[in-house]
Amino acid sequence: MNIVIPYNASFESVGLMAAFESLDEVSALGWVESQKPVFDVFDETRPDIVVLTRKHLKPTVEKLIKQYNSKVIMIDGFDCEYEKIDLTKLESATNIVQYRNGEKEDRYISDCLYLSMDEWDTLGNEHVPECLSCLIYPNSKLKLKIFGKYKFPFAEYLGNISQKGINNALSSTKIVLVFNKKILPTLAYNKCFCLVHESIGNTEYPSFSKDNIRSSINDWLHDSKTKKAIINTQYEASLKNTYLDIAKDIFIKLGYEDKAELCIKKKQELVS
Amino acid sequence: MYKEKTRIGILVDKIDASQQSFYLIKNINKICEDPFLDIIVFYKEWILPPVTPHFAVMNEKQAWSYDAPIFATSLVTAEKLLSFPVPTKKFFYIWDLEWIDLENYSYNNVYNIYCNPGLELIARSDYHKEIIEKVWNRKVHAVIEDFNHEQYSEIIRKQNIKVF
Numbered sequence: 001m002n003i004v005i006p007y008n009a010s011f012e013s014v015g016l017m018a019a020f021e022s023l024d025e026v027s028a029l030g031w032v033e034s035q036k037p038v039f040d041v042f043d044e045t046r047p048d049i050v051v052l053t054r055k056h057l058k059p060t061v062e063k064l065i066k067q068y069n070s071k072v073i074m075i076d077g078f079d080c081e082y083e084k085i086d087l088t089k090l091e092s093a094t095n096i097v098q099y100r101n102g103e104k105e106d107r108y109i110s111d112c113l114y115l116s117m118d119e120w121d122t123l124g125n126e127h128v129p130e131c132l133s134c135l136i137y138p139n140s141k142l143k144l145k146i147f148g149k150y151k152f153p154f155a156e157y158l159g160n161i162s163q164k165g166i167n168n169a170l171s172s173t174k175i176v177l178v179f180n181k182k183i184l185p186t187l188a189y190n191k192c193f194c195l196v197h198e199s200i201g202n203t204e205y206p207s208f209s210k211d212n213i214r215s216s217i218n219d220w221l222h223d224s225k226t227k228k229a230i231i232n233t234q235y236e237a238s239l240k241n242t243y244l245d246i247a248k249d250i251f252i253k254l255g256y257e258d259k260a261e262l263c264i265k266k267k268q269e270l271v272s
Numbered sequence: 273m274y275k276e277k278t279r280i281g282i283l284v285d286k287i288d289a290s291q292q293s294f295y296l297i298k299n300i301n302k303i304c305e306d307p308f309l310d311i312i313v314f315y316k317e318w319i320l321p322p323v324t325p326h327f328a329v330m331n332e333k334q335a336w337s338y339d340a341p342i343f344a345t346s347l348v349t350a351e352k353l354l355s356f357p358v359p360t361k362k363f364f365y366i367w368d369l370e371w372i373d374l375e376n377y378s379y380n381n382v383y384n385i386y387c388n389p390g391l392e393l394i395a396r397s398d399y400h401k402e403i404i405e406k407v408w409n410r411k412v413h414a415v416i417e418d419f420n421h422e423q424y425s426e427i428i429r430k431q432n433i434k435v436f
Binding site for chain 2: 106
């Protein structure tokens, strides 16, 4: 079964693709509109399912959907004839396929970690450089590490790492700094303790601002009891809505009960 | 009666009119006033130096079979030095915090140089030393400020390499 998903390197498109890809006999293909014409995508993949957003739903695409008899699922609901999935649910899902089985490694040990993985989060969010610059040497003696594809002009930025490297870095740090709500459930699944920026709004994790970031980190570095309680509560919550659950919902809505069953089995296998 | 001499090699990208070459030549000239220290600087590119060197200067190819300790001075030379089979000890004198200026690099590639057990790290200042130890989780062996000839001589003598 071929599934085409518009790919924009966002956390949710990567998570959904990984969930589909983890299933046997399912092949998920990321489509970058600016790089590949829609005709070629349909001609080469003959998709059984196409996941679309509002901006992708053009007359040409609709014609191709009919021509290739593909089933459609829309990820930002508006009035149309196709089945929809809830965008809020998608954005708050847990990626248990890629982010798992991290091991503590000496090379990744740090007091706090920031992952610059999301383009908007890193390049469009002014709070990120503002807060991180409070933690760089010599402003702070804290051991900060920054990994990811989006560069920061700090000595603490150490380049891009593999998925296994990310998982190990998450297991080797004491605090993960978060500026984007979408990644929180996945970090919770990895039993990370997160400090979230106040701009995110209310979460179950403690928050920080530019003014109190250093004192917040110092306080939380030494409060392991409360940290543990938060980590355990959030871990349980993170299992309720994963990208495999969303894949399951999509299959059920489109009438692929057998594939939905595969999603349930895969989730059980990964979580156990 | 044989005289004992300490030999050391320094591997640089180029000898040119840069700050690095200036400090290097100026300080090695001073170190070489001691007749029992024998220093060779290996280069990849030779451009007119700012000060006349009073020591041996050779192409980097010669370092491959140089049987004495060698100091690399950049990520590129450190990577090369790691592949040389003959040097008896390998040091990485971190002149610049180069990883800050690298574009689109993989952590593992750079980690494999800075944290290679075959290289001993030497920082250029206490400030650099603290940063290197903090971000790469590795101890820096010593600090030599801008090729300072006294600090360099001390480390060289500690190597205790004898040639007859």
